Amino acid sequence: MHLFSFVRRGTAAVLACLVLASCSRPAVLQPSSSEAESAASGTDGSGASQSQPARFAIAVSEGNYNPYLNTNTLTEQVAGLVFEKLVRISPRMELEMRLAESVVSTGTTVTIRLRSGYTFADGVPITADDVAASLLAAKASGFYAGRLANLTDAQAVGSDTVVLTLASPDSLFGYLLDLPILKAAEVASPQPTPSGRYTYGAEENTLTPNPRAPFPEEGPDTIWLTPVSDYAELVSQLAMGQISFYLAEESASSAVATSESYFRTNTLLFLGVNGSADNPLCSTSQGRVLLSTALSRQDLADRYASATPATGALNGLYECARGQQVISAESDPNALPAAMAALGYTLDEASGYYQNAAGQRASVSILVCGSSADRIYAARLLQQQWAEAGIEVTLTQAEDFNAYLQMIQSREFELYIGEMKLYNNIDLSPFWSGSARYGLAVTQQLLDAYNLMRADSSTAGAFESLFAEQMPYIPLLWRGGVTVSNRRTSGVVSSVSDLYYSLASLSIAE
Structure with missing residues (x-):
């Protein structure tokens, strides 16, 4: 996402492709050997010394x-x-x-x-x-x-x-x-x-x-400010050594000229579920819980550079949620046969898939935005996990974001992969009345528990238990923020609250 064209959390909820479609972070440029040597030695390339010490430089928008x-x-x-x-x-x-x-x-x-x-x-x-x-x-x-x-x-x-x-x-x-x-x-x-x-x-x-x-706090005696006008200039200035460090919200890999580090955020990767779909795995709370039980969030998290399992509706790091969440980070294969049987499915040993009395396989379809490689990757990981559990998965790729959004709004899906940047007070209203509400089966009982939790965070445990029983949507992962630095710079500590949370351990190699 270009750093000069968006308002952070300008709306409480943003669907995955609205934030990320067609926004792959470009690889950071690799300077030529002569340019890299000049930056490291403090010369201008002609051999004349510029006497430029190692310094910490950050990007700014000039004049304000x-x-x-x-x-x-x-x-x-x-x-x-x-x-x-x-x-x-x-x-x-x-x-x-x-x-x-x-x-x-x-x-x-x-x-x-x-x-x-x-x-x-x-x-x-x-x-x-x-x-x-x-x-x-x-x-x-x-x-x-x-x-x-x-x-x-x-x-x-x-x-x-x-x-x-x-x-x-x-x-x-x-x-x-x-x-x-x-x-x-x-x-x-x-x-x-x-x-x-x-x-x-x-x-x-x-x-x-x-x-x-x-x-x-301890930190550099001077921080140099480098004005930049757009994202491309930001990337190239880091490669040339004029910028030491910046935030990049995408997870695409950078070139070897840089290093990446990560910090926790309130960005949730989730599965939207159409509760009105003609599929018991989506239309019933038992089916939605079954789908959740059959996947390993830990395995999903391990496939990303910076992600943690979402074991509840709230970020589990928050004090009110610690020890209160009941969704497992791992799959529970032992619970699957009984749960499938309760929905009328038995395992067909020959195919390895569950099927109903009419011989139809237990199956779900996942809608994904075709312009988001990251979401397609997540969908394929889910497809693999559920296939191993005996549930067939088909993927439907919308060719672009507009088509994807239209299909969600018209409820032409059973499941879709979305990503939500939640405010830091973990406001979940987008799922109840905002941009992620489409198709979700939300009961008044759950809304009442949520509103009570909003007024009194000590009731978060009761809300989490009820959410896990009804599973109107399926939380998958909390995605991390990505920072990029040049090879000379290390030790900047970032948080969701402050990119420069601490510079006390900053190190600039000579």
């Missing part, structure tokens, strides 16, 4: 450091270095307090208590007025409006408290507050006063450590 004024992903990434946040999410999906001392959600009210003693880079204290103004600016922005759709108001109460009003309860709303905090008077400024680990350097196109940073 305020993420509330544009939808450029690079601006958001740099904001993680320049502006402090109320909270951030760790690589293990743990909520970490930053400027916020606490975030308490009660019904439709969220109360934020701020830590005291923190200032902007110019020494001006960070106050509740700044936080309230920043949140309202975020809600009004193109980049963050989607995630804050549930926020109706933000009011400062004194200097250290901000009270948010929500349209509906959300006990995990704190996970959405990893937002840059700007001065109230500068939320419309293209270059607001920094509040984070780095500030604008004296030398043009540089960042330097902020001596007043609320949470200083």
Whole structure:
């Protein structure tokens, strides 16, 4: 996905091909031997020394450091270095307090208590007025409006408290507050006063450590900023050594000139199920659970560079979901015969497939977008697993995304492979009323359990158990984010909350 043309999570749910079709990440270019030697030695290729030290360089969109004024992903990434946040999410999906001392959600009210003693880079204290103004600016922005759709108001109460009003309860709303905090008077400024680990350097196109940073950490003394205009330029600049590191959301392999690392995200690979299909494996909860039981999520995850089994509706790393999920990462072949028998299927020893009394094989069809090699690969892995379990699978490839989407919306499928970028509060409403709802058999009982969990995350276990019993869709994997660095750079730690979560272990080879 080109980093200059999308708004991250601009809608709460996006089907797989809507996000990824025809967006294979191009391989990073391999510089010529002379160019590579020049970059490593600090010469211009003619033998003249440029005295260029090893440095950490990142891509920026020139002229604007305020993420509330544009939808450029690079601006958001740099904001993680320049502006402090109320909270951030760790690589293990743990909520970490930053400027916020606490975030308490009660019904439709969220109360934020701020830590005291923190200032902007110019020494001006960070106050509740700044936080309230920043949140309202975020809600009004193109980049963050989607995630804050549930926020109706933000009011400062004194200097250290901000009270948010929500349209509906959300006990995990704190996970959405990893937002840059700007001065109230500068939320419309293209270059607001920094509040984070780095500030604008004296030398043009540089960042330097902020001596007043609320949470200083070890890192480079200078970060070089390289303006780029499009994704192709980003890729080539990394290959030429002008950029050290960037985010790439696709899983296509890069050339040997680079290395890749991964971090956890809330991107879910799933099977949409048409509950109205004339197939008991799809139309009944027993059939959907059977399909889930017959596949190994762990084996699927092992086939991807960065993926973990989805053993529930929620991301299992979240505190409320830990130890509460009942879907197995492995298949359960011992449970299959009885489950198939309950649906009227017996195993035909000659063919190795289950069949009904009329001699028809137990079978399902999977719809996949033909322009997405990644989804086709996943479909073939499922086909292989279910065939080994005695269930026949046929694949239907829509030639492009529009055809794929039309078939889903008109329910011309039994199963389809989709991918969803969920907000960090794990808002599942896309499955109930949004872009992934087509064909799903969702009961009021499950909706009630979900709404209760949204209001009180301690009830997540009850919701997960009911979800596993009804399985309106089949979670497969949580996909990871991919970062790319040149061969000289290592040690950047990223999270779903901050591409530059930590630079303390950064190493730049000479």
